[in-house]
Amino acid sequence: MKLKGLMKGALFAASVFAVLPAHAQDKVAKIGVLAPLTGGAAADGAEMVNGARLAVDEINAAGGVAGYKLEVVVGDTQDQAADSVTSAFERLAGDRDVNAIVTGYASGSNFEIELMAEQEMPYLISANSAQTRDIIAPSPDDFPTVWSITPSYDAYETEMVPVIDELASSGKLKLPNKKVALISSDNPYSKTIMEGLKKNFEAAGWTVTSSDLLPFGEISDWRAFLAGVRQDAPALIINTDYLPGNAAKFMTQFLEEPTDSLVFIQYAPSVPEFLDLTKDQATGVVYNLLGGVLNTPKNPRAAEVVKKYEDKYGNQPGTYGPALYEQVYLYADALEKVGDPTKRLEIGEALGASEKQIAAGMLKFDPETHLAVQGNDGIPIQFYQIWDGERVLFYPGSYATGEFQMPPWMQ
Template sequence: MKTTTLRNALLAAAVFAALPAHAQDKVAKIGILAPLTGGAAADGTEMVNGAKLAAEEINAAGGVAGYKLEIVVGDTQDQAADAVTSAFERLAGDRDVNAMMTGYASGSNFEIELMAEQEMPYLISANSAQTRDIIAPSPDDFPTVWSFTPSYDAYETAMVPVIEQLEKAGIELPNKKAALISSDNPYSKTIMEGLKKNFEAAGWTVTSADLLPFGEINDWRAFLARVRQDAPAVIINTDYLPGNAAKFVTQFLETPTNSLVFIQYAPSVPEFLELTKEHSTGIMYNLLGGVLDTPKNPRAAEVAKKFEDKYGVKTGSYGASLYEQVYVYAEALAKVGDPTKRLEIGAAIGATEKQIASGKLKFDPATHLAMQGDDAIPIQFFQIWNGERVLFYPDAYATGTFQSPPWIKQ
């Protein structure tokens, strides 16, 4: 009798263990493509943390459509094509992975083509020009791919009007010269070329538009030596790696000129402030899709507080973005009910219209980019002052005013 009972118990246990996941807790895995090693590792860690925070909250509330969310990660390392492809293939090989997300995985966004081939829902938050160039010729071929970041055109066009506005507000500039430098990657290079075009169209002299190899840059002094000879009113560095940007600021301040200093994206990463400390005061940067933390957008403060409470650091753009991406996917899954219905999930994501940390999210069906504008996702200009990020443009969302940097001698 005891032998029979034991045999039956073991049989029952074996059958229970062999049951598919949906007979117990069904699992919907979300693959995160993120650079966890290399110069962009701070961004990659933030991406993963934002996604995990949202998944934990959703699971604690009971999951979605009968599924618990699980975050799995593929390291894209230095964003080279082979590293991104390897990470994608590993994640795609798991049958429970029916959606992928990233801040950025590669510089060119070539992986969008891989996602489309497998009808994989893919949410992305960077390299909008590349996303648009891939999708716009035939948007119906990419029904599952959507960008949380709007067109980067504003990165190229908004700078001159903002500087002109600062002049009208009383910031004195010594001349109409601008010095530009970039590293050789699609994001930084495209923005620098667009800025050069727009400065020249506005009557400015661009004294340099240097291009350095992409990767770790320890010495900016050759460029800065020429800058000191020309003493331009504006210096712009579009390399986005925070370690590189920190070295640039330190070396500029060795013998500063009476110039406004703007750095693309990197100052938004918490690592930049850790590396530069008080030396970052006066530096400008801007963001499309960054956290819009103003009284007019309480969602931003809510997300930022949750992130800081969880991890002990403030979120940059990608922590908040991946947090919101997981929620948008979860809402689509709730409507569709089945994560394997990828095309339906993609359509539900594309129909999203909601307030998120960076503004009001709605997608352009012609490009699959988030819409840009004051009533959608606005471009934000910041200045760092005593370790705080002061949003000074657009006026409708401003939390403070721009101040003349401390290295400028009046």
């Protein structure tokens, strides 16, 4: 009798949920989110989902868009390996109500762009711009639904030398020599940037003392590399591995016996997890961003998005919370214009015609590469230094929120 009663209760509850009128009259447009929710990049993945849900909740609270309520559906790309990404994509694409997918990054190579094109799936992405360009630029018309809100990563490879030269010539950075040590993990993003930096530093007359490549994944011990660095005592040390846990260990192990070297770490210091792990040991480290939050008085949109994120989740976002928030709004704008989420090619065309101020700057797309346009009038590259737990934007000067300072271990 007890079991029978439980079954009756369950059936009654099911019937109630089946007839609840809350939004039964609303059509649903699902937005798939590809995100690494497990593994070393899980902090990024969680932020991606948070950013997308923040935007969806706002849009739905305002009545939806074009007669549709939006819904987030998540696919975990795990370690970003090809089979993990493909499996996550297939789960999302198999849902007939999923007619758009957004991500910060799903894989290191962005190979999934080909899958999106095959299914005419609107796909907004942020990271790995070099890979996006290499896939799309040979035949941009074959990818009408794929667009990157991040510009070309060429500036990651080319802008470092002039920024260092500018700091040195102004007297803000005192260089003991013109030697640079480079290290990377073996993934397309980090490796490509390291190789580009090596080429540009050598062309500028610098001596590259090392350009080591380590297997991609968790790295617990950087001491072998750092031992070689201490022998060469370069003026600049650059680590392009982007995982915040790896970067935190690198920084703390460097400070065990620091050299008179400026330390630059690619991307990872922008992730809140990095500061949580390093605390005051992060003071002085430098990083840069393309497509990061341009939180300056000249771009009030960034402060607006960051505040909304902080109010909802109780912590400051890195790059991908605001990025996914903006991607969802770009899709909502396109859906409002087209009126039907199943008209994927029209949605893709509307996305490509977007031109609006976002948290990263002024967004417009290059039709030849489907990347955001880079520059001070578009999405600028930003150089930051962490100081006492705060991120100080010191370059470009037109957007700067503070000045570069000599790191404490160099003083």
